[in-house]
Amino acid sequence: MGRGVITLITDFGTRDGYAGIIKGVILKINPQVRLVDITHEVSPQDIFEAGFILKNSYRYFPNMSIHLVVVDPGVGSRRRAILVETDNHFFIGPDNGVFTFIYEFERIKKIIELTNKRYFLPYISNTFHGRDIFAPAAAYLSKGTSLEDLGEICDDVVRFDIPRPETERGIIKGVVLHVDRFGNLISNIPEVLFRELVGKGRYEISIGGEVLEDxxxxxxxxxxxxxxxxxxxxxxxxxxxxxxxxxEKLKLNKGNEVKVVYK
Amino acid sequence: MGRGVITLITDFGTRDGYAGIIKGVILKINPQVRLVDITHEVSPQDIFEAGFILKNSYRYFPNMSIHLVVVDPGVGSRRRAILVETDNHFFIGPDNGVFTFIYEFERIKKIIELTNKRYFLPYISNTFHGRDIFAPAAAYLSKGTSLEDLGEICDDVVRFDIPRPETERGIIKGVVLHVDRFGNLISNIPEVLFRELVGKGRYEISIGGEVLEDxxxxxxxxxxxxxxxxxxxxxxxxxxxxxxxxxEKLKLNKGNEVKVVYK
Amino acid sequence: MGRGVITLITDFGTRDGYAGIIKGVILKINPQVRLVDITHEVSPQDIFEAGFILKNSYRYFPNMSIHLVVVDPGVGSRRRAILVETDNHFFIGPDNGVFTFIYEFERIKKIIELTNKRYFLPYISNTFHGRDIFAPAAAYLSKGTSLEDLGEICDDVVRFDIPRPETERGIIKGVVLHVDRFGNLISNIPEVLFRELVGKGRYEISIGGEVLEDxxxxxxxxxxxxxxxxxxxxxxxxxxxxxxxxxEKLKLNKGNEVKVVYK
Structure with a gap:
């Protein structure tokens, strides 16, 4: 289906119609494209959370999908608007670190700064570039506009520090990165790291006052x-x-330490 | 439009991207299918609520629609994954009672246990069968895969007890089954039962301290x-x-008794 | 794309499946139409808020879009169900003032009262005309049914008072009309009015205890x-x-005064 899907991750919420406006702008340019909400409930201006949700979801979408991420506390400042091309996906959003996990996990083919005003809306507000710049870029890209038409190659981008687990002999120290709707506390300790280090040995996991033995x-x-x-x-x-x-039950939250001690 | 619509009822919420991931999985398999959210705000793990919302909504969708219901507290256990075919609709979800109202109101043509791993995602997690098993099944079904390919006929399924109104001479005793966004208290007393028993006679409805005379x-x-x-x-x-x-106004909720006394 | 898009603004919330039901009804009549949620989170029965969100969003959608607005405290009473045609858009909803901003900003070509029961659902409830009357009307309109088939011309409609800023020599007095998800306090003072009156002169903006100098x-x-x-x-x-x-920070809300004093 070519570039037939645009996904949306924003912190707009669903009350005010901002996400709907973005869809209107896109459909006016490309009435054929499929629009899929990933979430509009990112905590306001939480770039890390948006990046984390993007990391967990983008690979499940068809190849050539365009992932539009608008969590943009720097809107109206000099932060750049960018388009990132990887082997199988496109990513559009502000250059504020929101694509850090993509730079980490994907081969980057090209990064474009969106500078060509011909593909912006005619009037650019100071507070809603999701509508005025990012949505039209995604729509034109989905219609086949070439990356080079949309702007200029750029090579340095903003990244945030990914909180990585610390390991020393017999210990893995991680942290809760995200708490989902069910209250599950999701750490930054990957299954593969755990299996590699702990293997079939005995171990104990502690978080807050809880100690879990398997x-x-x-x-x-x-x-x-x-x-x-x-x-x-x-x-x-x-x-x-x-x-x-x-x-709620364990009174723990994002940022709490998760420690694995193994033999 | 054949099996062209997949509806979604889940307790995933809309914050974490889980519902978006399900849509990605489906579109990767069948880019043409229409996806319609019924709700992702079922109270976490509330099988009855999911079944109740399904009951009120499925019949308004086109014939041959596929209704995907993922409220799945038993994920990863031995509870089965099933596909239910009725005269006009398909239903896919865990065999935990969530389709009880469907068994009650529809003629069941076939029930399939989803066992054919060829139609699962390659890696099956322990906590997200919505993504790994149910979504692919719905997508393949929408593309025309036959029910028999997806698994094996099964004939005993899990049901919950439907709370039915009790009637004795001159009295109908019901209960509040659901409270909607507006705070409306929806009972289990059907209009048809009421009209049959009460007819044109006088009656009184009591709930909490309120008495309503018509x-x-x-x-x-x-x-x-x-x-x-x-x-x-x-x-x-x-x-x-x-x-x-x-x-809020009457300080009543799900589970409160609703009593009709008639002459 | 002709009348290929239907947008939705309601106060149904997203928990109970009401918005999903509306989509089912529409797709059963016109399986091809595009459905776009603008919001389902209008405060319950807040006609002004629905009208305000509609005002900010409709113009971003493709020409010939159909905007379905169901915030309907008078459902089941004698309030009319209407369809409004403007130069580039259609609007369907209850005649309770929800289209006031449309009457203000658009050239009205035709207003139809939806009276033709042939285009209603067969059974009309007393509490959910969104499902039984408005959704089918939108669906048939999107399929090309003529306005005259759907009902009869009507010429007097309900409007609410639009709260306009008051101006006197050196002062503009406005009011906060809407507070969005981010807590931004959106006033009724248009940029164009401000620029016309204040020009390049000095000014002070006060709201609550805050005084802002530019x-x-x-x-x-x-x-x-x-x-x-x-x-x-x-x-x-x-x-x-x-x-x-x-x-939250300024402890201000909808209804607070915003005053501009200029020289």
Missing amino acids: IKGSYSEVKEGQALAVFGSSGYLEISVRGQNAR | IKGSYSEVKEGQALAVFGSSGYLEISVRGQNAR | IKGSYSEVKEGQALAVFGSSGYLEISVRGQNAR
Whole structure:
């Protein structure tokens, strides 16, 4: 289907119609394109959270999908508007670090700064470049406009520091990166790292006051209301409470340490 | 349009991108299918609520629609993944009772346990079968894959008890099944049952401390802030407060008794 | 694309499946039409808010789009169901004032009262005309049904009073009309009015206890946590706090006065 899908990640919420306006702008330029909401509920101006959700979702979309990410606290300043091309996907948004995980996990073919005003809306506001610059760029790209037409090659981009787990002999120290709707506490400890270091040996996982002595295969292996560790759907160690909200039950949150001690 | 529509009912919320991921998986398999959100705001793991919303909505969709329902507290356990075919619709989800109202109201043509791994994603997580099993099944079904290819016939399925109104001479005792966004208290007393038993006689409806002496034709028949009974849009007796939230105003909720006494 | 897009503005929320039902009804009649949510989170029964969001969004959609607005406290009463045709758009909803801004800003070609029951659902509830009357009307219109088939010309419609800024020598007095998800306080003072009256002279903007001495070009011109005035994306004067929620930080809300004093 060529560049037939545009996905949306924003912090616009769903109350004010801002996400709808973006879709209107896109459909006016390319009435054929498929629009898919990933989320509009990123915490206001939380660039890391947007990047994290993007990381977990983009690879499930068809090749040549265009991922539009508008979490843009610097709107109206000199921060650049960019388009990133990787082997299989396109990413459009502000150059504020929101694509850090993409730079980490994908081969970057080209980065373009969106400078060609011919592909902007005629009037550019100071506060809503999602509507005036990013949405039209995504729409024209989906119609086949070439990257070089949309702007100029650029090679230095903004990244945030990815919080990586620290390892020393017998210890992996991670941190809770995200808490989802169910209250699951998603850490930055990848399943592959865990398996490589811990192997088949004994281990203990501690978070807050909880100590968990093994990783379960599914929620149903513990009783209702009991805490457990699992490898979550995005490949990281998660702490959950069966049938309940772990954030509320354990009084833990984003930023809390998760420690694995192994023999 | 054949099997051209897939609807979605989940408890994923809209913050974390889980519903978006499901759509990506589906579009990668069938880029042509129409995706329609019914809701992603089912209370976490509330199977009854999901079944209730499904009951009220599925029949308004085109024939041959595929209704994907992912409220799945038993994910990763031995609960089965099933596909239910009725005269005009398909239903895909966990076998945990979420289709109870469908078994009640529709003629069941076939139930398939989704066992054919050729139609799963290559890697199956322990916590997100919506993405790994249910979404691909819906997508392949929408493309025309036969039911028999997707798995094996199964004939016993899980049901929950539907809370039915109790009737004795001169009394109908029901219960509030659902409270909607507006605070309307939706009971399990069907309009048809009411009309059959009460006919044109006198009656009184009581709920909490409120006593209502007739059923109104519309909200506008009472004053702002006044409680009233109506037959709601899904065919059940509802208690509302004009222009306000009945749950808050009357301090009532899901599970409260609704009693009709008639002569 | 002809009448190929239907947008939706409602106060249904996204929990109960009501918006999904509306989409089902539409797709059953016209499986080809594009459906775009503008918002389902209008405050319950807030006609002004729905009208305000409509005003800010409709013009970004393709010509011949059909805008379905269902915020309908008078459902089931004698309030009319109408279809408004302007030069480039169609609007369908209850005749309760929700289209007031459209009457103000667009040339009205025709207003039709939806009276032809052939285009309603077979059974009309007392509480959900969005499903039973408005959705089918939008769907048939999108398929090419003529306006005259759907009902009868009507010429008097309900309007609400648009709160306009008051001006006297050296003063513009406005009011906060809407507070968005970010807490931005959006006033009713248009950029064009401001520029016409204030020109290049000095001025002061006061709201609550805050006094702002100029209008910034972007959020980044002030420090994190500082209040500022900007011309927002819909062309009105807005009060914001950089990186924070102005409603919470300044303890201000819808209805607060915004005063410009100029020399």
